[in-house]
Amino acid sequence: MATPDIIFYTAKVCPYAQRVEIAFQEAKADVTRYPIDLLNKPEWYAPRVNPASKVPAVVYGSTKSDPENPSPESARVTESLVLLEFVADLYPDSGLLPKDPVERARARFFIDAVSTKVFPPFIAFSFRGESPDAFIAAVAEIQELLPPAAQFAVGDHFTIADAALAPFLGRWELLLRNDLGKFEEGTGPRVYKELFQSERFARLQKYYASISSRESFKNSFDPEYLVAMAKKRLGRQ
Amino acid sequence: MATPDIIFYSAKGSPFSQRVEIAFQEAKADITKYSIDLRDKPEWYASRVNSTGMLPVVVYGSPRSDPEHPSPESAKIAESHILLEFIADLYLDSGLLPKDPVERARVRLFIDAAVTKLTAPTSAFFHGGSPDGFIAALMEIQELLPPTANFAVGDHFTIADAAIAPFLARWELRLRNDVGKFEEGTGLRVYEELFQSERFARLQKYYASISNRESFKNSFDPEYILAMDTGRLGRH
Numbered sequence: 001m002a003t004p005d006i007i008f009y010t011a012k013v014c015p016y017a018q019r020v021e022i023a024f025q026e027a028k029a030d031v032t033r034y035p036i037d038l039l040n041k042p043e044w045y046a047p048r049v050n051p052a053s054k055v056p057a058v059v060y061g062s063t064k065s066d067p068e069n070p071s072p073e074s075a076r077v078t079e080s081l082v083l084l085e086f087v088a089d090l091y092p093d094s095g096l097l098p099k100d101p102v103e104r105a106r107a108r109f110f111i112d113a114v115s116t117k118v119f120p121p122f123i124a125f126s127f128r129g130e131s132p133d134a135f136i137a138a139v140a141e142i143q144e145l146l147p148p149a150a151q152f153a154v155g156d157h158f159t160i161a162d163a164a165l166a167p168f169l170g171r172w173e174l175l176l177r178n179d180l181g182k183f184e185e186g187t188g189p190r191v192y193k194e195l196f197q198s199e200r201f202a203r204l205q206k207y208y209a210s211i212s213s214r215e216s217f218k219n220s221f222d223p224e225y226l227v228a229m230a231k232k233r234l235g236r237q
Numbered sequence: 238m239a240t241p242d243i244i245f246y247s248a249k250g251s252p253f254s255q256r257v258e259i260a261f262q263e264a265k266a267d268i269t270k271y272s273i274d275l276r277d278k279p280e281w282y283a284s285r286v287n288s289t290g291m292l293p294v295v296v297y298g299s300p301r302s303d304p305e306h307p308s309p310e311s312a313k314i315a316e317s318h319i320l321l322e323f324i325a326d327l328y329l330d331s332g333l334l335p336k337d338p339v340e341r342a343r344v345r346l347f348i349d350a351a352v353t354k355l356t357a358p359t360s361a362f363f364h365g366g367s368p369d370g371f372i373a374a375l376m377e378i379q380e381l382l383p384p385t386a387n388f389a390v391g392d393h394f395t396i397a398d399a400a401i402a403p404f405l406a407r408w409e410l411r412l413r414n415d416v417g418k419f420e421e422g423t424g425l426r427v428y429e430e431l432f433q434s435e436r437f438a439r440l441q442k443y444y445a446s447i448s449n450r451e452s453f454k455n456s457f458d459p460e461y462i463l464a465m466d467t468g469r470l471g472r473h
Contacts, residue, residue, distance in 0.1 A: 083342075
């Protein structure tokens with residue numbers, strides 16, 4: 001039987017889509033990518049691919065489909081965290097998830113901790129201009145979860161835990177360094193110095209270096225493009 | 238090599254702990270369950286088991302004979318949804334998760350949809366808000382159920398069912414007993430809509446499959462839970 005066809009609907013700007021892109025690259029998956037312009041979505045996208053009209057989305061099926069008109073019989077999978085598990089299931093030897101149940105639980109716990117502890121205070125800080133203190137404290141908690149000597153979130157192998165956090169860590173580094181957010185001018189670089197240069201966050205910085213030098217990350221992260229998009233969103237030049 | 242021991246720290250009456258209890262029973266797992274009353278938590282729990290103090294937790298690899306002194310080297314796993322996946326990983330032939338990647342994704346998408354759509358409107362309603370959001374959310378969940386199969390993603394009981402059953406059951410119990418901070422009688426009205434009307438026939442059929450399951454019945458104490466919820470949500 002021929003390998004099922006994978007169509008991956010994605011957008012360069014979207015960190016959730018980048019999670020899945022990283023996983024596909026780590027698995028060396030053969031995938032057809034279809035970029036969706038989130039500011040000008042094709043009218044066929046919601047009815048034919050994802051009723052929620054969001055990326056990332058994957059169409060997975062036995063027939064080779066036209067991305068603009070995929071076979072209705074093919075499966076649709078959405079939600080970046082569900083997709084990370086899906087890619088790990090499709091490529092069980094990629095190491096994206098360890099084989100040991102306890103290690104798998106550790107990877108999932110890391111992902112859950114990042115989502116529940118860090119994202120809300122980051123949004124409050126960057127999108128609403130509130131104090132960065134809660135965000136910095138949350139990042140400190142995540143740093144405590146990193147193994148003291150291993151390269152990645154749950155050991156020396158790159159897993160979906162790393163794929164889940166990398167796009168966000170990359171954007172925090174970029175946007176803070178460039179002072180791009182709804183916070184008061186100058187706050188970005190101040191928080192950047194704390195997280196990416198201070199001794200207190202040395203472990204995080206080492207982790208960020210491992211992540212950002214990974215091919216799958218570099219191939220899917222375009223700093224100039226992201227800065228331009230952030231400036232546009234903030235109404236700056 | 239002997240299989241590592243499993244100790245399951247369960248909070249009495251908690252829907253999150255019940256999810257895990259159901260999964261262990263469905264897997265016919267041989268475990269030690271240590272039941273904790275949240276109103277009278279042992280003082281050693283936070284320092285020896287889980288520093289956040291929260292339950293459920295599974296300790297893996299510490300002798301079952303002494304749940305009050307788990308080995309510092311043993312693995313401690315928390316968060317009910319992570320525990321559901323952990324149990325599915327330990328008991329690969331239990332059917333708790335299908336083997337096919339697309340079916341596994343369907344299970345996870347059901348859980349994600351249930352949590353995302355239901356959490357806020359349910360809390361708002363039982364704390365005195367309008368039932369409309371709650372009813373609409375349950376209609377969306379009903380739409381996700383397969384038209385003729387027994388469970389959330391097919392004819393086999395999976396972690397999708399284990400995840401939602403404890404919550405559906407508590408809502409049914411509260412509504413039928415008019416327990417909630419809403420105006421008197423609202424619970425009964427909503428109960429009729431969700432558990433008796435034609436519009437929610439599919440949900441009722443699903444609820445019947447869930448609530449007849451041995452693993453559900455064995456882990457659900459309606460009197461205890463009703464007393465707990467009446468205390469928390471009753472109109473005083």
